[in-house]
Amino acid sequence: MSKVRVRFAPSPTGALHIGGVRTALYNYLFAKQNGGSFILRIEDTDQTRFVEGAEEYIIESLKWCGIEPDEGVGFGGEYGPYRQSDRKGMYAQYANQLLESGHAYKAFDTKEELQEARLAAEKDKKTFRYDISTRMSMRNSLSLSSEEVKELEANGIPFVLRLKVPENEEIHFQDMVRGDVKFSSNELDDKVLLKVDGMPTYHMANIVDDHFMEISHVIRGEEWLPSTPTHVLLYRFLGWGDSMPVFCHLPLILKPTKGKLSKRDGAKFGIPVFPLDWEEKDGSIAKGFREWGFLPEAVINFLALLGWNPGTEQEIFDLAGLVQAFDPTNINKSGARYDFAKAEWFNQQYIIATDNEALAAKVAPILAAKGHHPSHEKLVSICALLKERMGILPDFWSKGSYFFEEVKAYDNQKVIRKKWKLDRREAFNGLAAQLNDLEKYDAENLEQLVKKFMADNSLGFGDVLPFLRLATSGSTQGPPVFEIMEVLGKQTVNKRLEQAYSAFDEVIKAKLQQL
RNA sequence: GUUCCUGUGGGCUAAUGGUUAUGCCGUCGGACUUUCACUCCGGAAAUGCGAGUUCAAUUCUCGUCAGGAAUACCA
Incomplete structure (x- = not known):
């Protein structure tokens, strides 16, 4: 088997969301597991959608996640350039090759004409498709005489190159997730290969690039499944059918409600969908996992298990563990919903594991x-x-x-009202004094002292500890009180006790007044 | 509309043509901690629906319904 070479091929139209990160991750895992190369290719053939900073964002995101490409934009390599706009000159040649071999044709239809055709089809509740059934009624080198075509060209009328999809053919391909997949060529449209501006479309560019970059496996999102038969046709017509990569279409990541997760969903649901902060054109910031306070290892672990399982009950994996355990045959077919609570749980696990x-x-x-x-x-x-x-x-x-800051409020007024007694103030003052006299101010000694205080005054834990908590931290919840006190230190604790006692007294006095 | 893909508790999932359908998250209860968290124990909760094949179907087939994707000179 030839060397495994996989690519992650985002287009720089904005921030990368976690669906894209997962695609990159699976590519990375598959490459590393097979001793292959993971390549980053930037698909920027649509110059109207170019977004400043998106490319850098993608690179930084991959780095933060710890899944750095071996080759690609920003990483060097022998198969460059890795940015499609930098390969612009390569594509026309192959599109023309298809034209000459009769697998492509020139189409002169304007945007307006196409729009018209669409509107007409809509009236019949159908969707217009530029395909074998309609192409002879459009303006192209198939429907027009060669004289007409020449005249159009002589007049400088712009044209695109379209794929001439054959009739009545069943197109099969193997997918690592779905097995044998087949489509009828009659359902395919004559996709544009070369745009008016001379740039290739995704379909054209990705085949040429994958071929010359010797990509062995195309691991990408499921949204590409319907256009894969077109790609198969392209490989075949270009004479590259024998070296066609293996396809692997990943299930979609779904939003918390329904539907494919999209970039807007972060703001909509109040959850991060991007790895890093991303500033929109309007200046608003879409918060990233990093800025949200996630560890990259947790994000990776979470994402890895969204749509794939290791076949065991293990859930916590570091990147190396994932490389080892990853098995594309265990990738699910159905879309996986993004569950933020689970992501947080993973993060907690990683925080606990951090020294x-x-x-x-x-x-x-x-x-x-x-x-x-x-x-x-x-x-x-x-x-x-x-x-x-x-x-x-x-x-x-x-x-x-x-x-780090003074306690501003006491969160459990109910406990104060129920358990704080004005006539115990003297005893508590005594406790404060004893604490002040304690020499070795650590949790163990503090606990001993407080326990003795309770015994001496016939007080229970419930009479004392909640107030120690409240006084020192403002809350009845949290880590063990004596440890809090140790960290805070004698001086701070004393000050807070004094303040708190008065505040507690006030609560009681207010309560008595109400009665 | 058309084509394709997919349906296991609330979410992510496991499993086999054959006991009580697995684990994790979440949720509820309990133990521990006089707190919270961690940890441990326990509970509620699922094979979309309908046929067919079969002694036996969550698994295979068909239909149906639901969800999703694609349907651009975007990727």
Whole structure:
């Protein structure tokens, strides 16, 4: 078997969404597993849709995900250029070859004429198709006499080259996911091969490029399935039928409701659909997984399992593990819905698995943005306390801001109203004093001290701990209190206790007044 | 409309022509923690529908319905 060479071929029309990332990932996995090459080709044959920065975005996204191409735009290689606009000169030759061999023809129809034909068909509740049944009623080198064609050309009337699809032919091809797939040529339209501007269409360019880049497997989204028979025809007519790549059409990624996931869905559902932030033309920012606080390993793991399964019950895979376990025959046929909750779960797993030192580094920028620059040691110990409670990186702040800022509010007023007693204030003042006198201020000693305090005053855990929590963190939830106190330190805890006692008293006084 | 693709709990999925249809996420309950999370235990919940083949169908066939994709001088 010849060398495995696969390509990821996005068009630079905007941000890459996770469906594209998954396609890239599967290409990458298949290439690496077979000792082959993963190639990035930029399909920019439609110059009207070119978007500034999209190409860089794609490259940066792949890098962030850890699936760098071996060849391609930005990565070098022996089969370049890898940008279709840079290969512009190559395509006409092959389109003309098809013209000469009678597999293509010139079509002079204007946009308006085509539009008219479409409108006419619509009246009959049909869709116009430029194909064997209609081409003789259009203006092209098949329906016109050679004199007429010459005259049109002499007058500089622009034309496109269209594929002449043969009649009554059954076209078969093998698909790695779907097995034997067949189409009738009668259902195919005479696709434009070369546009008026001299640029090839996707169909033409991708066949020429795949051929010369010696692509062995075409792994792409299912939306290409219906045009694959046209591609098969092209390979055959160009004389490349024997070296045609194997096709592998991936199931679509579906949006949370119904339908194929699209770029707009991020804003619509309030979830990330792009790997990185993307700035739209109107200046709005579509938030990426990275900025959302996802780890790339988690995104990759999540995406890998969307439409594929390893055949075992293992769910957590690093990239190397995926390369090993990946098996295209286990790719599903049906579309997979994008479930954000599951993505978050994966991320949580990866955050928990990250050691505290590394997590501290990831979380530091979030704190810096809030104006806090804690010492590394402090950050590491807080990471240890918080990591199991984080789904995404910013949770570090939402669940741990009290480590860095004063407590502004106490979230569980109900507990205060029920359990705080004015006549215990003296005892609690005593506790504060004892805590202040504690020499070795660590969780273990704190716990001992507090337990003794409870025993001395005949108080239960429920009478004391919620207030320690509330006072120090503002919340009755979170990591073990004594560990919070240790990290906070004596001074801070004392200050917060004092403040809190008064605040608790106020709550009770307000309650008494109401009665 | 036409062509093609696809239908397993709420989501992602496993499985075999043959016990109680798997696992994960989510959800609910319990244990642990007097909290939350983690962890552990348990519950509810699925083969779209209808025929046919067969001793036996989620699996094979047909029909039907539903969803999706394609139907551009976009990719």
